Every structure is written in structure tokens, then in C-alpha cells.
Amino acid sequence: MYSEPLIRFSKSVRLFLIVIMVLVSSIGMLPSRSLAVTYAPDHVVFLDTDPDEGEIGGTISWESRDTEGVASYVITASTTYHADQAVIAEVPLKDSKFYSYSIPENTKLPENAVKLNVKTKFANGELADEWMVCALIDNTSSATPQAANLPTAKRVVFTDYDYLSNDLFPMIRVEGAEDETNITHYVLYYLDDKGEKLQQIGQVAKEESWLMKLPRNVQMPEKAKAIGVYSKGPSGESTGRVTTGIWNIPNHLPRNVMFTDTDPDQHEIGGTLTWERATDESNITSYQIYFGSIDGKKFFIDEVAAGKSAYSYQIPENTMVPDEATRIEIYAANAFGECSDFGTQTIIQSDAPSAETIIVRNNPAGMDD
Ligand SMILES: [Ca+2]
Ligand SMILES: [Ca+2]
Ligand SMILES: [Ca+2]
Ligand SMILES: [Ca+2]
Numbered sequence: 001m002y003s004e005p006l007i008r009f010s011k012s013v014r015l016f017l018i019v020i021m022v023l024v025s026s027i028g029m030l031p032s033r034s035l036a037v038t039y040a041p042d043h044v045v046f047l048d049t050d051p052d053e054g055e056i057g058g059t060i061s062w063e064s065r066d067t068e069g070v071a072s073y074v075i076t077a078s079t080t081y082h083a084d085q086a087v088i089a090e091v092p093l094k095d096s097k098f099y100s101y102s103i104p105e106n107t108k109l110p111e112n113a114v115k116l117n118v119k120t121k122f123a124n125g126e127l128a129d130e131w132m133v134c135a136l137i138d139n140t141s142s143a144t145p146q147a148a149n150l151p152t153a154k155r156v157v158f159t160d161y162d163y164l165s166n167d168l169f170p171m172i173r174v175e176g177a178e179d180e181t182n183i184t185h186y187v188l189y190y191l192d193d194k195g196e197k198l199q200q201i202g203q204v205a206k207e208e209s210w211l212m213k214l215p216r217n218v219q220m221p222e223k224a225k226a227i228g229v230y231s232k233g234p235s236g237e238s239t240g241r242v243t244t245g246i247w248n249i250p251n252h253l254p255r256n257v258m259f260t261d262t263d264p265d266q267h268e269i270g271g272t273l274t275w276e277r278a279t280d281e282s283n284i285t286s287y288q289i290y291f292g293s294i295d296g297k298k299f300f301i302d303e304v305a306a307g308k309s310a311y312s313y314q315i316p317e318n319t320m321v322p323d324e325a326t327r328i329e330i331y332a333a334n335a336f337g338e339c340s341d342f343g344t345q346t347i348i349q350s351d352a353p354s355a356e357t358i359i360v361r362n363n364p365a366g367m368d369d
Helices: 011-026
Strands: 042-046 055-063 070-078 086-092 098-108 115-122 127-135 155-160 170-175 185-191 197-205 226-233 236-238 242-245 255-259 268-276 286-293 298-305 310-320 325-333 342-347 358-361
Touching (some): 042 127, 070 098, 070 127, 086 098, 155 226, 155 242, 197 226, 255 325, 255 342, 298 325
Antiparallel strands (some): 042 055, 070 086, 115 127, 155 170, 185 197, 226 242, 286 325, 342 358
């Protein structure tokens, strides 16, 4: 047996990640011709520290891309369809590609503003026709919400955009409630391991909740173990919620997943599955083991409590491999029973040591199979 590097992306996983990166880096730009030169800045992130609804304050950051002829960046707030824009600030071009601008507390938002935009302005005064936006997450923690009977979002997914380093760059995606008639916003909170609210992050308009970013290595309350999403409407804030774990990839990945099939029959396996603990086991209470297919279907096998340095799990002889399954996948799971977005897999090979340890993206849509 030999040990593989922690992450070696298979072709399909690499392709998938590239697709995700393209998708993410293109959000917020209006559809436009594809250009080799890109003036729209990248990674626009804002964290609101003004606790009042309709007022913001805090740091907005972004990275410049192409800068030829560029004079400044204009920060605006706007509605979903980019109408009714209000200029918040204009920041001159500088030598570094990393920008951060401090929006003063008590900066009033225009009514119905749901997005922040960073637009590139040229020396001739024109704005570039591509720009970058981020969903406006308005901290509203100064008001105590009324409890309301509202449906919850379908689910919330947490992804670490910086999946290659120890840095945590949170991206949060909310899949809205089936019936959003009485819902205007979703409100995000940090939760402790009991599911109690620790601190509000802010509220986001339902139309913008499909993708949010928090700052790289954002300061969280010490006991934060999950993020809870509550529905909000004119009647108040829902008592129910959906939650997601806070997963830092690769730190929360099980490592060196290995399996050797000792069952001599085709389509059946048996043998010892082994793996090593994730580098960081905080937020991890168990590991969930699945059969997995190329197209992301998952077939639950078992769950093993966390807290050890190395793990060994016996798969009984004559265990049938589901038709489409080609691999065994292990995911970290939290106190709420939720799996991390990425897991580690080993390919099932009959009568030969498994030699691959790569990460695989979780696909909860296939969990019912
Ligand atoms: Ca204020
Ligand atoms: Ca606010
Ligand atoms: Ca990371
Ligand atoms: Ca076999």
C-alpha cells in the first residue's frame, strides 16, 4: 500500500471545479460578449456591521483584473435588476490588485437595494460594461424579530471557495422555500452545536439568496458550528430554519481513504475500509460512508463516530455493490447530521488495493437513492 497526495483531482472532478469557478467568477456580470480583457473586478465581498435595517457600514473588498485605462472603481447599491442605483463611494486605482474600502456606519441604503456593485470607471469617465456584484447581506440585529409562521427554505449549502488552502472563503447558497409568497428575506445566523442562535450575520432579499459570500477567514463566534437560515416576511421571522455545517476544505476532509476487496465475486465486496482523521476535526462528529456513482448518486452504507486518529470499518463479505456505484465515498458530518460539501473517495477495484484518494463533491440531490 502506498499513500497518495491528499488531493488529486480526477479529470471529471477537475472539470467540475473549473465549471464551478467559471460560474462563480462570472456572477453578477450582465450577459455580454466574451472578452479576453476583463475589467470587472473579482471577489467582491462585504460584511455589514451596522445593526440597523436599511443602513450599512463595514469593509467591502475586491480584486482588480485588467486595469489599462482604468481610473477608479465605483461602489453602488442597486435593486435586483440594477435599476435605481445609488453611488456609495468612488475609489481610485492603485498599485495593488487588492482593494478594501470602509463604508461608514449609518450609510443609508436606497429603498429596495438588494445588491452591492463594484464598477470599473475609465479615465474618460465611462463605465465598463461588465461589473461585479455581491448580494447585500444587511445586518439587522438591533431589532428583535417577531416569531412568524413561515415556510423554511428547502436547504442551504455551504461551500469553501478556497478548497485548496487552509483559508476559509465561505459561499452560501439558499434554495428558497416551495412557497415564497409571504417571504421577503432569508436571515442568516451562526448557531452553536445545540442549534441556538449565537449571532446574526444579516438578511438577504430572497431573490439574491442563491449565492452569498462572506469574507475570507471571516471572524465567527467561538462556538459557531453551523449556519441557520430563517425565513422573514412582513409578519416576522420563521421559528423553523434550515442549517448547514461550516466546512473548511481540505481541512475537513477524511484522508487516505483505502479499501481492498477480499470478496472473490463480481459485484460484491468485502474487506476493510480505512481512513485517517481530517486535519481539523472540529465541527465533525461523525463520518458517513456511501457507495457513490460517477453521476453523483449516493447510497448510504454506515456512519462512524469521530474522535479517533485513524479509522477502520469492516464491510462484510458478499455486500452487493449498487448497479451504478463505482466508488466508496466518505464525508465528514456534523452534530446536525449534515455532510460536508466535499468528501473523499476511493475507487472500488476487485481484488486489488485501491490506489486513489481524491475529493468528490457532495450531491445531496442523490441522497434518497
Ligand atoms: Ca446604524
Ligand atoms: Ca445593517
Ligand atoms: Ca479552505
Ligand atoms: Ca468482489
